[in-house]
Amino acid sequence: MTLAIGVDVGGTKVAAGVVDSHGEIIAQLRRSTPAASPPRTEQAIADVVTELLARYQVSAIGLGAAGFVDSDRATMLFAPNLAWRLEPLKQRVEERLGRTVVVENDANASAWAEARFGAARGYRDVMLVAVGTGIGAAIIIGGELYRGRWGIAGEPGHFRVVPDGRLCGCGNRGCWEQYSSGSALVAEAREFARRNPEGAIRLLQLGGTPEGISGTEITQAAREGDPAALRCFQTVGSWLGQGLADLAAILDPACFVIAGGVSEAGDLLLDPARAAFERALTGRGYRPYAEIKAAQLGQDAGIVGAADLARQTTAPSSLSSGRSEPGSCMRSTSTANPATNAATAQNAASPGIDQPATVAKTR
Secondary structure: OOOEEEEEEOOOEEEEEEEOOOOOEEEEEEEEOOOOOHHHHHHHHHHHHHHHHOOOOOOEEEEEEOOEEOOOOOOEEEOOOOOOEEEOHHHHHHHHHOOOOEEEEHHHHHHHHHHHHOOOOOOOOEEEEEEOOOEEEEEEEOOEEEOOOOOOOOOHHHOEOOOOOOEOOOOOEOEHHHOOOHHHHHHHHHHHHHHOHHHHHHHHHHHOOHHHOOHHHHHHHHHOOOHHHHHHHHHHHHHHHHHHHHHHHHHOOOEEEEEOHHHHHOHHHHHHHHHHHHHHOOOOOOOOOOEEEEOOOHHHHHHHHHHHHHHHHHOOOOOOOOOOOOOOOOOOOOOOOOOOOHHHHHHOOOOOOOOOOOOOOOO
16 A cells, blocks of 8 residues: 655644545644744644654655645745745755655645545546635646646636725735635625624624624524525625636536535535526536535545645556546526625626625635
């Protein structure tokens, strides 16, 4: 059995695991990320890998990092939540370990894991959309990760869905993640509670004040059937589905995998997303519909994908072509019209459509 180490490096944690060829994690470690210091972050990576190497013999080491990885998979060009700017990450970690490492974008690693071992197993054309603080994504075409010319493909959270809309952390306005992310969900609930406290009684009971409402309280209230919380998921899910329809018009994947913290709400998010997707899809009623599925591997996906991609560098292959992609149904649909908040109606792409009042961070 061939073992590999995968490391998932985010803004708050460094998680590493030993992964077998079936995608099973047999040992795992976590450390806090000293995000403000590239050398200390790189040392934290080296420390967890060294500890695992003392216990297991592995054939490869892979790092999945949140940020823009160059086309050579060696340099972190930019990381929104870490201090990496043109950082030669591969070189720095290899110097500390004395071993070869493979560097990959964290969303790419997660998408690869879901396609190999999780929700998208059996598909060769897949898009993973990670709905968290912001929106991250990864693209698999014909069983191969698509990275783009410069290595940074798969950032649809920053395509603009509302001209001159809400200010985004990337510096532009009206980005998709301003309307369909964890930050958007929270901002929508807080704004509603401020404007209509009588209609947000349960949310305020759970959160105390509008500013105390978080994703956890919104999800709990929605599962209890609270109308205000369900409305928030309807708004964010509708924006998610409309964005997926736009992506389907460009990439035509067989499957969308929805990952990230907000995806843990399950059908509270996915049901309105699927409905909006069907309403907004170009050629609806005359073409197959992509599956929209919740991720299966959760927080382990980055570790599993980074390890497997590193293993692939010694025995490269694409996703198995021996599986057929499940068929999809033709359905009748209507015009898209995502539910939103009147506070930003003047910025809407279509007159009269409200939008969630939110300013989200980049992931």
